[in-house]
Amino acid sequence: MRSNLYRLGRYAARRPWVVIGAWLVVAALVIAASGAFGKKLEDSFGAPGVDSQAATDLLSAAGADQAGLTAQVVVTPRDSTSTLNSPDLRTALTRIQSAAASLPHVLRAGDPVISPDGRVGLIRLQYPVLEKLEPSDLEQLKTLAAVDSPLRIELGGDLFYAFEQGQAGLGEAVGLIAAVVILLLAFGSIIAMGLPIGMAVFGLALAVSSLSLVTYLIDLPSWAPVLGSMIGLGVGIDYALIIVTRHREYLSRGMSVAESVGSAVATAGQAVLFAGGTVVIAILGLVVAGVPFVTAGGIAVSLIVLTMVLASITLLPAFLGLAGHWINRIRVRRVRPSPGSGWQRWAGHVSKHAAAYAVSATVLLLALAAPVLALRVGTPDDGALPVQRTERRAYDLVAAGFGAGSNGPLVVAVDISRDPGVVQPLFDAVRADQGIASVAPPAVNTAAGVATLIAVPTTGPQDDATMTTVKRLRAEVFPSVLRNSPAKAHVGGQTATLADVGARVNDRLPWFIGAVILLSVVLLTVVFRSVVVPLKAALMNLLSIGASFGVIVMIFQWGWAADLIGLDSTIPILPFIPMFMFAVVFGLSMDYEVFLLTRIREEYVRTQDNTASTIHGITTTGRVITSAALIMITVFVSFSLADDPTAKMFGLGLATAVLVDATVVRLILVPALMKLLGDANWWTPAWLNHRSPWTKARHADPGTAVELAGEPGSDMSLQR
Missing domain, CATH: 3.30.70.3400 (Alpha-Beta Plaits)
Structure with a gap:
């Protein structure tokens, strides 16, 4: 793979206009086709097999108005x-x-x-x-x-929920400004800063434009571009940062531009491929949820991440070849291409006190994750929006005038084709339920064999009591009336639909987590030819994800510092957010794991010294990972400026996870545990190690070993 990546990078650097031209042609075709033939992105919040979907299907088949918004x-x-x-x-x-x-x-x-x-x-x-x-x-x-x-x-009402989408423009602008500042500080060069920004913006524009064409294959939710922009912008700049850093290191050693670009793509580019692959695998794992709109959103985000990976190993090398040695000119401050000794001193310090740091970091992460035990999944209603929004003001007026339940009526659909006489008894039973404030007169469509009851709960859409009422209607009220009748009754409406989706997600969440962890561990095992490293990485990532979930609970459910993000009231966590956040966070956490451990493994193959290799890995990647994390954190935090509580949850949750992962995990837990485990980090069963490229490197001649360790010295060494 490395030799192929080397040739790809060197070709792009030597013929930059060919590669850039190809990207421009593809972009022009995609954007033009999207504008002319692209289909709109639509939201569908149901899930096959749940009771609320049965209600919607029944009403739709009968042509009942209540099936709509x-x-x-x-x-x-x-x-x-x-x-x-x-x-x-x-x-x-x-x-x-x-x-x-x-x-x-x-x-x-x-x-x-x-x-x-x-x-x-x-x-x-x-x-x-x-x-x-x-x-x-x-x-x-x-x-x-x-x-x-x-x-x-x-x-x-529902029409706002379907079409009033948060705007990504402000978040993207703030994220780009932050990225410019951070990259200037990291590189000290305007050109070196501009290349990752240019590549990320170009790739993001192309990927987002393509989504309206992808809808011919699968219906994509309208919120996918916003979430995809948040993630795509962050990973795109991060991946470019990693490759540009390697390229500048190789230039400083005297390599030619083409050779340096090829070597950077062969080494850092391979890390980008595996890191991006981990993100895509984690996000595509959402198919396990069994919720179509969640799966579709995951596919859209995965497509954007994949585009960023391809741009990083093709378009970016072309930009680097075009820039040549000018990449280190037009300086705003002098920065050495290799990191300073500060990271080396820190890594050595942690290694000397490995046990203390490992215990302290683990306790901190467990403390942050503890609130997850109180996580409450529910449906945030319009009462969570800022008062500047008309939906919030309408919600408050309705709640004050008619009761909170009027903001989330339940739609009871009844199949009366074989027993029309059940309508009145069912109406009386629903109206008599303790959780129902009122029921509108039944709307009966005799020809279609369907009756509809609009029931107003006594409690609001996001209250646990409303979910209890829905469950009681299905489990007790309907069976008591329809026990001896062929008629069937189902509870639908937006409130019931989101509750059903939440229940489906909760049921599938353990399987989803298991599938993502298994696939990621297998991928890392293939990359590093180690069983211990992937398992350790999975456990540490679970801790960082748990910490981010804990912070979400503290802010959104408990109200801690809620005013700082413009949240007027506490709200439950939207049902699909834990699963979506887990997929994204786990993938992004693995990004930094791959970047760091690739350097550690390269040095370990060369020296067979586990402690020195760990210190070397932290030293060479500390500044890059910190800069990349700062960019990602700023991008994610900027999206929390949106009015939509869902965007706030995603933004703050992802920012917290990246912050914890890039500091507590990568800079404390990783070096501490690597030191404590010693050479056991790289233990591999004989059957798995037999064909390992790392093993081949250890027994090969020095030139080939250097090549496989990621330190190519010439064109010839890599071509070999």
Whole structure:
């Protein structure tokens, strides 16, 4: 692999315009095709086989309006002393209802419902299913808020959940600015700083543009580009940073530009391939979840990461070849191509006190991870949004006027094709349940054999009590009424759907974690020809992931420092976030593991001195890993500036994981455990070690050993 990568890198450096031209042609074709033929990205939050999906399927098959999305128009008098019972305000409310009913794709605008105190009016709008809607429908709905009226108008509902997506622009801009500053400090050269930035932005633009074409193969969720941009920007700059650092080291040894680029791609590029492969494997492991939109989101993110890997080993070498020796010019500060002695002193210090540092770091990580035991999966509702958002203001008005449960009604779909007489008994039983505040009169479609009940819980969408009510309806209320009937009843609606998805994810999470760890361990075993190193890496990554989950619980569930990130209230963790975060964090954690251990292994093959090799690995990668981690952390933290609590969870969780992994794990636990385990780190069963390239290097002639250890001295040594 290294010789092939060397030839690829050297070719790109010698013929940069050929490679750059090829990328430009591909980018032009993809962007043009995306603009002309790309399909929109759609959100579908169901999961096959769950009860809420059965409700949606039943209503859809019957052509019932309730199968589609809803929106809420909430009004209140601008005058704090008036009520909606006055004739003038009633007339204004009627005009608003008529305007709402005339909006495109609105199937029905219900009659206004007035709260008992007369201060809040609610109009429910019924839309068709998501596949028949466009983001423009949400924009049309928003025009109602600009209507000249004595009533203040606020908006909310499913339509916002489907189409009101967080914008990545601010996060990307802040992340890029931080990356520029950090790379300038790391490289001290404007050109050396600009190459990773340019490659990452180009690759990200190409990958994100391609997503609308990928939808011809699989439906992708509309939030995939935002999450993909967050991860793609971070890994793209990180991978480029690793390769550029190696290239500058080889240039400082007197290599020609083409030879240096080829050698950097052969060594650091191989680490990028394995690191990127680990990220892709971890994210693709989301298929185990059995939730289509989670799997689709993972595929989209994996595609972006894969594009960044390919750009790192082809486009970046072309940029490096084009820059030539100018990469070290236009300096803003002088930085030696090799790291200073500070990292060496630190690594030596940790090795001398390995046991103390290993115990202390482990205790710290366990303490940070302890809150995971209190993790509560649920559905954050619009009450978690900032008050600047109309959905939040609508939520508060509805909760104050009608009760919190009105923000998350349950849709009960009943198959009455073989027993129409069950509608009234079922209606009475649902209305009598302790967790139900009210039930609208049944909507019966005799021809289709379907009845629909809209039940309003006594508690809000994110409350545990609401989930308990849903479970009780399914396990107790429905069976008691339908025991001797062929009719079937199902609970649907957004609240029930997200609860079902959460239950599915929780059931599959252990299998998912096991699958990702197994695949990653196998990959690292192949890379390093060691059983101990991969197992140790997996355990340490689990600790860093647990710490990030613990911080998420402390901030979002317990409210610690919530004000600092603009969170107005505590909220549960969205069901699919733990699984998605685990995939991303585990992959990114393995990135730094591969980068560090590759250097340690190279030195160990050359010297057979485990302690010296560990110190060498920390010394040569400390500055690079720290710079890469700072870039990643800044990118992730910048995404927490979004209004969406989900984006905040992802951003802070990923930033915490990278911070812990690049400091406590890589700079303390790794050198401490490597020292304590000694040569046992590299133990391998004979059957696995038989064909190891590292073993071949140990017994080969010095030139070949140097080549396999990643320190090529000439074109000839690598070609051999």
